[in-house]
Amino acid sequence: MFLPILQVNAEDLPAQGIVCGDPRRAKLIAEKLDNARELAFSREYRVFVGERDGVQMVVASHGVGSPGAAVCFEELIKGGVKTLIRVGTAGSYTTEAPSGSLIVSVAAAREEGLTRQLVPAGFPAVADSKIVDALYEIASATEGIVKKGMTVTYDAFFAGVLEFPHQAYKRAGMLAVEMEIAALYVVASLRGARAGAILAIDGYADADLANEYDPHTETVSRAVEKEIEVAIQAIVRLAKEERE
Numbered sequence: 088m089f090l091p092i093l094q095v096n097a098e099d100l101p102a103q104g105i106v107c108g109d110p111r112r113a114k115l116i117a118e119k120l121d122n123a124r125e126l127a128f129s130r131e132y133r134v135f136v137g138e139r140d141g142v143q144m145v146v147a148s149h150g151v152g153s154p155g156a157a158v159c160f161e162e163l164i165k166g167g168v169k170t171l172i173r174v175g176t177a178g179s180y181t182t183e184a185p186s187g188s189l190i191v192s193v194a195a196a197r198e199e200g201l202t203r204q205l206v207p208a209g210f211p212a213v214a215d216s217k218i219v220d221a222l223y224e225i226a227s228a229t230e231g232i233v234k235k236g237m238t239v240t241y242d243a244f245f246a247g248v249l250e251f252p253h254q255a256y257k258r259a260g261m262l263a264v265e266m267e268i269a270a271l272y273v274v275a276s277l278r279g280a281r282a283g284a285i286l287a288i289d290g291y292a293d294a295d296l297a298n299e300y301d302p303h304t305e306t307v308s309r310a311v312e313k314e315i316e317v318a319i320q321a322i323v324r325l326a327k328e329e330r331e
């Protein structure tokens with residue numbers, strides 16, 4: 088089966104993989120695998136396959152925002168991918184998770200437009216608990232701050248004239264905001280796949296992003312490197328558990 092948007096043959100896809108927003112990050116992840124090869128680079132979707140410790144995995148970029156990302160998730164799952172981990176960046180809601188921290192998302196508030204076109208408002212966007220456990224356990228063995236909790240998926244990045252709901256979500260104890268996890272969790276639930284996500288914090292969500300956003304600092308790069316390795320190891324562990 089040919090997947091027309093990713094421009095990939097389903098036969099080339101293994102049963103598990105990693106997704107991320109940035110096509111350059113997809114290349115960075117693929118470079119950490121053995122026998123990596125690029126399958127396609129169409130629109131924002133750059134797709135590689137490679138392996139670690141005998142476990143094959145796909146690595147695909149999904150771009151910025153839930154609608155485009157959902158197209159990637161849908162086609163990967165249609166192509167036979169059953170386990171997906173998002174490796175992303177996010178703005179923090181708490182001083183306990185400053186820039187460079189890692190967050191494992193157990194569930195996401197559906198503050199985006201895509202999933203309301205797929206499921207009723209009460210449908211939860213939740214991670215697979217085995218993926219959460221694997222990510223959290225592996226990440227906790229690394230140096231630095233690692234937290235596990237709920238995150239928010241929001242469409243708008245730069246503020247307009249309306250208030251963002253960040254203060255309310257902060258008071259409700261949510262950890263961070265990004266733009267695609269709710270889509271990933273809902274699409275995975277609907278299509279019978281399992282998903283999880285790990286995020287590198289690149290600043291505070293209530294900062295003036297138009298002036299202060301910088302995801303390219305040394306601190307963030309180190310956290311992204313770390314979360315990539317955590318996600319690869321989690322994929323290997325989960326695939327090996329499946330085989331047993």
Ligand SMILES: O=P(O)(O)O[C@H]1O[C@H](CO)[C@@H](O)[C@H]1O
Nearest residue numbers: 107108151175176265266267
């Ligand atoms: O680093 P990625 O995976 O792109 O994730 C975050 O960064 C982008 C915003 O700059 C959004 O896609 C957001 O979800």
Ligand SMILES: O=c1cc[nH]c(=O)[nH]1
Nearest residue numbers: 176177178264265266
């Ligand atoms: O969506 C995002 C991603 C990174 N940092 C943010 O503040 N927001």
